Amino acid sequence: MSADTMATAGTTQELGQSSPFGSPGAPGGGSKGGLARFRESVGTTSLVRGVIGMVVFVVFWEVATRLDEWAGVSVPFLARLPPPSSVVEAFFDLLGTGGFWQSAYLSFARVMWGFGVAMAVGIPFGLLMAVSKTAKAICFPPFELLRPIPPLAWVPAAIIFWPTPELSITFVTFLGAFFTVVINTVGGAEQIDRRFLLAARSMGASKRTIFRKVLLPATLPSIATGAVVGMGITWQVVVAAEMISGGGQGGSTGAGGGLGFLIWNSYLGGAIPHVVVGMIGLGVAGYLSSTAVRILSVKLMPWRRAT
């Protein structure tokens, strides 16, 4: 990027972005393209700053963890953590082995199953409660009773109930996302502007049509939010469940059992840099899945392009 463009980006940003007023945006609908490009030119500086932030973080991490080696000074708390350089080594180590990818796949499959079932059961359940007052009166109280119970507290109950450990993990994962999806669905459906429903009715729509053409699309944004949040929760629960229940069908070699199990196993085996690689892998996987859900939901809601 040439020095000129950087400078322009810098000045434009001075007036537009770091000023707390923000700019009201270019007027008129026809200039959408211009506004988007205007925003892009501002983005480069923030990108550079972000990179600088990351670099500072990594450098600090390296120094803090190596200081006892180099200068004999032990940084409190941080001294025993693995330095980034060893993590990078472990990275290349692990990514070569099949074991890592197998674990990743296993965790991912569990997430997909749990999430999928949560959506498949949760959305209809939520919609039912939103549409039928009787259903809500009956189902909501026990739902709210069970909702505050942390999903992991269900693990022993799940293990007792379900015949295989795999099913119990999936069940707990399902629970984690289920409550979120339902709450968001119900909330979204109940917040629909009454006027949409009245307008449909005044145009002679049947109850079924109103449900399909008004209620459902209007609730989609909230369902999408529930899905994104639920996806995040799912990953949390899968990892936790894997660590607690010993990895399901994995052996003690760490070749199976999912990433949570891999992390725990690596820790037990003293391979701490591997732990960090696992953590990063999980972070990336979680981020990618949430983004995928978000992109998918945007595709399903083309009218939101304007916002």
Next chain:
Amino acid sequence: MNQAQAKQARGGISIRNVSKIYDPEKTAVAAVLDCSIEIAPGELHVICGPSGCGKTTLLNAIAGFHSITSGEIYLDGELLCGPGKPQATPGADRVVVFQNGALFPWKTVLDNITYGPVIQGRMKKEEARDVARDKMVMAGLSGLENSYPGELSSGMARRVEIVRALVNDPAVLLLDEPFRGMDDLTKSIMHESLLEIYDQTQVTFFVITHDVEEAVFLGSKVSVMTTRPGRIKESITVDISRPRDYRVLTTDGFRGLMGEVVDAVHDEAQKAFEAGEREIA
């Protein structure tokens, strides 16, 4: 020049060849192009034009909320913004009354009104409260001191905002479509209310609206703005004497002036409609 006259001479705005162009290096979207307006101290000046024509941009430039690309704006001979200083500094000499209302929802009406003088250090809290109460009585708002903005009707909220602005003794009061979205009855009461307040103060009022009748009823002078990019198409002097009340609306003089403004604005409105211009709400 004695004190009173000096005070009277405050609030003269000179807008010279002002342009605001977004992203000048690449797409160059012009909001406002080469606008020049002279506003006398104490004048009630109205900018009238269709949606999205750039009127708010001009107001924001005077207030200091964003920069201008070229031209200069002077307040009483002092440079607000121009070459070398593209953005004015916001300050209590040019207070704004916002389109959608900007009362602090978490402060009571009294705290809202006293905010300016107290934060500037010009008055202690008790003194500010006394002044605020007096002004509220004059504006017909007594009794609302401990209410929150969320409890007020839009008409009352707007009046509170005007009082909040005027309590700072500004040189200029900038009103951005202040009565937009109100029903006609509330609006006409608000018009008379605003004129009452205007007649009592020496402050310059700079009002933005798209409502032609409102423009001519309120203004000493009406500047008609073209659709984007906004230019000043015409400046019409409203020589109807003050104080004005609703009976003015049916006089021939008023209707004639409205006719002039409508002629100037109508074409622009048509163009704006066809271009699909939207207000930046």
Next chain:
Amino acid sequence: MLTGFALFFSIWLLAVDVFQFWRFRYMPGLAEVVEEWTARKPQYGISLFTSEYYSHIWVSTRRVLIAFTFALGLGVPLGLIMGWYVKFKEFTFPVFETLRPIPILAWVPLAILMFSSEEGPVIYLTFLSAFFATTLNALLGVQSIDRDLVRAAYCLGSSRADVFRHVVIPGAMPYVFIGLQIAMGVAWFSLVAGEMIAGRFGLGYLVNTAYTTARYPTIVIAMFTLGFIGWLTSALIRMVGNRLMQYRARVLSTG
């Protein structure tokens, strides 16, 4: 509403005690649980009348309170500053967003390495999850403020610091409190997970131990206790929030 509860409990009763449906026969029955919970001398050691019950409750609650206080004390200011000072956000947000998606439990090994005490890792994990939620919501809170309010404050003569104090902080409060409620929820989530893996005493630990020592009714007691306390703490936050933001309650009810 009562029908709902009645239905739920009767299904439980029927499925486990009466009909012994499929896998349900292995579950602790409703009668069993209630009996155990209300017994003066409970068979498995935990009931409303045992002090051990309350010490577990206290241990867990104390951990959550400590972690939550740290999360609040660090997260709210950080989020507010990140929201208001855009430059600062540009430097720090990417690092923040990179660390946030890492599941909290994945930190367990590092937490054990970092803290040599027993309580440390569990409190750290609980803190971390609450911290992310708090910071993010404070940040969103600042971004949600109507910019006209900021502009109004400036044209009334405020300095940057004034605007931060009088507009940004009160303006972000609704979101901050939503964040705190969420943070409390995830705090309990992480606490239970942490206790199950690396803790001694506490309700999560109790759930785990009860399972490994085949004290099934105790599992259910611990579960519902967790649910109740989790709900209670969130409700408390909501109440405090409503108190602090009275202006929201008093909105004109027309339209």
